[in-house]
Amino acid sequence: MKSIKRYYTLKAAPADVYNALTNPRMLEIWTGEEVVMSTEAGTEFSLWNGSITGLNVEFEENRKIVQQWFFGDQGNDSIVTIKLHPDKKGTSVELIHTNIPDEAYENISDGWDEDYFGALRELFI
Template identity: 45%
Template sequence: MKDLKKYAIIPATPEQLYLALTTEITARLWTGDVVSIDASVNGEFSLWDGAITGRFLELVPSSKIVQEWYFGETDKPSIVTLKLHEHKKGTSLEVRQTNIPDEDYENIAEGWEDPYISYLIDFYTDED
């Protein structure tokens, strides 16, 4: 099992980014795919038509989201912690994911960059 840490600057306020990560309609807009979100403690979620599934463990509005991601038959759950910090260019998103199965690590690491983070940046980038 491996752990991962990533940082990104998203051109949105922490409030906007929190809503994008916890509101079904907004998540559908930035992912461009099928999404299901029950943003409550123990509520389940699914992104990209089931490519990412899990449940919410902790929700601190505009600040922190803790999720358990499902990986089949693993002994320990993979825990994702998303921290949102104000930044002069929007929001600094801190991603920490623990207990990633070795065989899934490379795919998960790449997936955080593209599509997850890149889609959020594109969604909030002003294209006038």
């Protein structure tokens, strides 16, 4: 199992980034896919038309999102923590993704940079 810790800067206020990460309509706009999302802890979510599924664990409005991502077999779930910090350029995003299966690491790593935060950067240009 592997982990990722990365930082991204987005040209938007933390409230706007939080909205883009938690509001189903906003998620559908920047992902281009069907999503299921709620900001209630204990609810299941689905991104990219079911390519990513999991459980919403914790929310701190405009500050933090914690999710459990499912990887098939029980017990192989990973934890994603996204922290939003105000920055003079907008928002500094701290991403921590733990317990990534070795065989999924490269795909997940590229996905964070290109599909997830790459698409968010384009949204906030």
